[in-house]
Amino acid sequence: MVVNFKVFKKCSPNGKLTLYLGKRDFVDHITGTEPIDGVILLDQDYIDQRKIFGQVICSFRYGREEDEVMGLNFQKDLYLASEQLYPPPEKSEHGLTKLQERLLKKLGPNAFPFTFTLPPNSPASVTLQPGREDEGEPCGVKYFVKVFSGDSETDRTHRRSTVALGIRKVQYAPSKQGRQPCTVVRKDFMLSPGELELEVTLDKQVYHHGEKIGINICIRNNSNKVVKKIKAMVQQGVDVVLFQNGQYRSAVASVESQEGCPVNPGSSLQKVIYLIPTLESNRGRRGVAMDGTLKHEDVTLASTTLLASPDHRDAFGIVVSYSVKVKLYLGALGGELVAELPLVLMHPKPEKMKAVHADSQADVETFRQETFDGDMTNAAKC
Incomplete structure (x- = not known):
């Protein structure tokens, strides 16, 4: 049995860090949100004496960018999750998902898994439509997974050694109808x-x-x-x-x-x-x-x-x-x-979500390399 699935890939400008995610939409079930699981691939010559950190950032813009004058800033960046990815922690609280197992097998020893959990009641991804003459970033709530090289989690990041991929926190319609209004x-x-x-x-x-x-x-x-x-x-x-x-x-x-x-x-x-x-x-x-x-x-x-x-x-x-x-x-x-x-x-719940873990019994050995060559190289950028 051959199982194909899409994998999103994005590299840092210097080509030393590569981020892999299996999806970019993570479902809020009201009681909790799906964990954000993925893998980072590091260049062999780059990982010596360096630390790699990962974060999930919620960016909330509540004012127009063109109105930011005299030091005003109408954007708040909330760090909802943050941890060191390399050197990896000795004990991980999360087990590996099927996606992570397959990626680690294909990418080799310089690949490291990560899993982030969003806090309860974190806001949904929403964008407010700008006017026809408005410029700059629109108002709304956006999410990013960010991986960077630095000395600490609060270290100032450098563009060449940073990779950020946009994701969304979404909700789907309940399967049962309520009382007729x-x-x-x-x-x-x-x-x-x-x-x-x-x-x-x-x-x-x-x-x-x-x-x-x-x-x-x-x-x-x-x-x-x-x-x-x-x-x-x-x-x-x-x-x-x-x-x-x-x-x-x-x-x-x-x-x-x-x-x-x-x-x-x-x-x-x-x-x-x-x-x-x-x-x-x-x-x-x-x-x-x-x-x-x-x-x-x-x-x-x-x-x-x-x-x-x-x-x-x-x-x-x-x-x-x-x-x-x-x-x-x-x-x-x-x-x-x-x-x-x-x-x-x-939006209705996608059909693939209704069959929970339908491919969990698929043979890992049959996962084809051409899936990587097609979907990974065509992954959308932020």
Whole structure:
């Protein structure tokens, strides 16, 4: 049996350090995040009397780069994991993964494994879309695995002897649907009998990116007002936790409809409106949250941030949420009636994750060298 898998490789500018990772997306299961496992390969002439350190860095940019003047800096680098990789520690707390075993066998004695564990509640990878005229690095949360040569973990790194590869901390949609979202709102009017009732129901609670969201609307007009227009939208909520007033909303999909209107007194209306929130329809809009970005990869709108508890929010994170909002327009004197429902918008869990360790019984001897020659040399750079 022949097992092929992709391996990402990046070298330092001097060619003495090489970093290998089996993947760049690491899944947050809410209770914990997958360990970051990989291998470093050192040049034989370079390792004498040198120390090699590895770190996982969370870079949080909360302001535009072009606004950094007079010493201001709108970026924080958080060192979430750090340890010495060479000379290797005598006893390792982590066992070798299948990937590490195969890489060590193929790369030889100058290859050394490493495993980093992210702390609980570390923020998810999110990028805030810059405006069309903005320059510099976009705001958001990014992760890097960094390997460098130095005298200590806090030593100033030199570009020629440093290699950094971008990774992402991601979450996938839960496999089970929650309770079907439904809400009923009513409005009465001064000096007018009766009330206006709006019922909004969604098909389900969890949607995948690119999936059509069906919004079921039922209007019962027992008042003497007239419903002239209906507007439905999907709103993205962004909470930059660092700032007390860092919450804002953007409509990432919307439609106005007069079909079935006006809804006159004593009548009712039932209809379904479909919306598909996509990043393509929001290109160039400053502040719209996207998934963490890697070069040469397509991105979508940011996924909903799932938290074990509302209090478990990292101060340097960005929390993303979604909701459906339906608004009835009653004219200048009647005002509006609004109903809102939360939903979850995420990527489905990949099929390869559903078959956990499906290749764990594969024969190591059949791992082909051409897999290295193809995928490794074409690995994406940060």
